[in-house]
Amino acid sequence: MTRHILALDQGTSSSRSIVFDETGRIVAMAQREFDQIYPQPGWVEHDPRVLWDTQLATAREVLATAGLHARDIAAVGITNQRETTVVWNRRTGEPLYNAIVWQDRRAEPACAALREAGLEATFRRKTGLILDAYFSGTKLQWILDHVEGARAAAERGELAFGTVDSWLLWKLTGGRVHATDVSNASRTLMLDGHRNDWDDELLGHLRIPRSMLPEVHPSSHAFGEIDAHWLGAALPVGGIAGDQQSALFGQACFREGLAKNTYGTGCFMLMHTGERFLESRNGLITTSAAQPRPSPEFALEGSVFIGGAVVRWLRDGLHAISDSPQVESLASSVPDAGGVVFVPAFTGLGAPYWKADARGAILGLTRGTSVAHIARAALESIAFQSAALLQAMSRDATTAGAAPVSELRVDGGACANDLLMQFQADLLGLPVVRPEVIETTALGAAYLAGLSCGVWKGLDELSAQWKAQRRFEPRMSRDEAQRRIGEWDRAVRQVVAD
Numbered sequence: 001m002t003r004h005i006l007a008l009d010q011g012t013s014s015s016r017s018i019v020f021d022e023t024g025r026i027v028a029m030a031q032r033e034f035d036q037i038y039p040q041p042g043w044v045e046h047d048p049r050v051l052w053d054t055q056l057a058t059a060r061e062v063l064a065t066a067g068l069h070a071r072d073i074a075a076v077g078i079t080n081q082r083e084t085t086v087v088w089n090r091r092t093g094e095p096l097y098n099a100i101v102w103q104d105r106r107a108e109p110a111c112a113a114l115r116e117a118g119l120e121a122t123f124r125r126k127t128g129l130i131l132d133a134y135f136s137g138t139k140l141q142w143i144l145d146h147v148e149g150a151r152a153a154a155e156r157g158e159l160a161f162g163t164v165d166s167w168l169l170w171k172l173t174g175g176r177v178h179a180t181d182v183s184n185a186s187r188t189l190m191l192d193g194h195r196n197d198w199d200d201e202l203l204g205h206l207r208i209p210r211s212m213l214p215e216v217h218p219s220s221h222a223f224g225e226i227d228a229h230w231l232g233a234a235l236p237v238g239g240i241a242g243d244q245q246s247a248l249f250g251q252a253c254f255r256e257g258l259a260k261n262t263y264g265t266g267c268f269m270l271m272h273t274g275e276r277f278l279e280s281r282n283g284l285i286t287t288s289a290a291q292p293r294p295s296p297e298f299a300l301e302g303s304v305f306i307g308g309a310v311v312r313w314l315r316d317g318l319h320a321i322s323d324s325p326q327v328e329s330l331a332s333s334v335p336d337a338g339g340v341v342f343v344p345a346f347t348g349l350g351a352p353y354w355k356a357d358a359r360g361a362i363l364g365l366t367r368g369t370s371v372a373h374i375a376r377a378a379l380e381s382i383a384f385q386s387a388a389l390l391q392a393m394s395r396d397a398t399t400a401g402a403a404p405v406s407e408l409r410v411d412g413g414a415c416a417n418d419l420l421m422q423f424q425a426d427l428l429g430l431p432v433v434r435p436e437v438i439e440t441t442a443l444g445a446a447y448l449a450g451l452s453c454g455v456w457k458g459l460d461e462l463s464a465q466w467k468a469q470r471r472f473e474p475r476m477s478r479d480e481a482q483r484r485i486g487e488w489d490r491a492v493r494q495v496v497a498d
Contacts, residue, residue, distance in 0.1 A: 128286025190213025239448025250444030257403030
């Protein structure tokens with residue numbers, strides 16, 4: 001009988017559940033969107049109860065759609081939006097406050113205070129992260145400092161903290177299991193990535209009681225059993241990973257030098273560095289990779305703030321297209337961007353620039369510029385920003401004597417755009433490879449869960465299962481590619497000039 005894995009994919013705008021069979025093929029999918037909460041500018045929240053309700057509903061729906069019962073599921077994997085912070089009462093299981101989402105910026109003053117205290121290097125050395133409100137630790141600190149009675153309750157051991165995976169696991173197991181995996185823990189500013197354990201010195205600087213924190217396990221692990229009444233049978237949770245590390249695993253990037261880029265609202269590029277904890281000198285962060293074994297594994301990561309979001313701006317802001325897929329035909333109607341360079345710094349520039357105050361610009365306009373040239377430049381901006389990330393990764397790898405990237409594996413909605421993928425390969429001078437299954441975030445969670453219960457025997461079997469749907473080989477000469485990258489660099493300098 002074919003064995004199936006259920007992947008729970010809790011994202012920033014929706015909760016999804018996907019059933020995979022033992023070949024990694026999608027059997028069925030269910031998805032529910034939910035509301036974002038914006039209490040004031042720069043603040044973004046979710047109701048933790050809604051995250052749970054929508055995730056449970058999609059899990060039940062996908063089993064019904066697939067015509068399966070819980071007894072047909074070998075294991076469950078969880079993947080989740082990272083850094084989003086939940087605090088709840090251990091006795092009642094009720095959230096103390098709304099979940100503070102990864103995009104939320106309210107903790108910046110706390111980060112600034114830590115930087116001013118000279119602690120940036122300490123956090124960077126132990127966690128691989130920069131001191132930024134993006135990460136969970138200062139979000140948790142804000143809740144303890146601003147929700148009435150929170151700090152006292154935490155000191156009494158009454159409160160639990162978790163990223164979204166921990167919250168779902170707690171709910172699924174009826175409060176019996178308070179745990180997380182290393183990939184999510186590595187995004188909190190509280191984990192010593194060298195030891196895969198919470199760090200008392202960092203907790204002291206953040207003023208966070210250790211009693212609030214979940215147990216940390218490898219990403220493929222027997223985390224606990226789901227209560228039978230939720231899905232119809234007691235099912236093991238066998239895998240957990242943060243969404244981007246899960247996508248890296250789902251792309252079968254298991255060894256040093258393999259890299260993937262996810263083209264979504266933003267872009268997230270990760271390069272596996274094996275057992276090397278590489279401190280970037282080029283604007284990237286170090287993160288724990290999804291780990292099938294207890295021994296630490298790492299990746300370099302860079303984030304592009306505006307990826308596919310620039311296409312939505314063409315649709316909703318400029319009204320140049322009526323739906324997002326039209327951008328490819330519009331951009332293809334001209335042979336090139338006609339000298340136009342689009343820097344979409346709508347919310348600043350992410351890695352490797354880290355210029356929060358940068359703003360967008362369209363440069364090189366002439367009387368001959370059409371909306372098609374702007375559309376093409378908008379698409380190219382996604383590739384230019386991603387190329388800058390890979391160049392930074394390559395410099396870090398070269399400095400450390402690590403394996404260079406030989407190809408870029410891609411996923412996410414925008415990877416379906418052939419024009420974009422070809423231009424990406426041209427800029428990089430490397431093959432860009434699109435897999436048959438582009439739902440790699442959920443697939444990674446399924447792989448981790450399947451490994452823990454014996455559906456798959458090891459990484460070699462998963463590597464053999466990964467299949468390319470299309471391979472984009474570079475066509476542009478390296479001289480031309482360098483000329484185009486030079487144009488982009490000049491445009492960025494104008495945008496970030498003080």
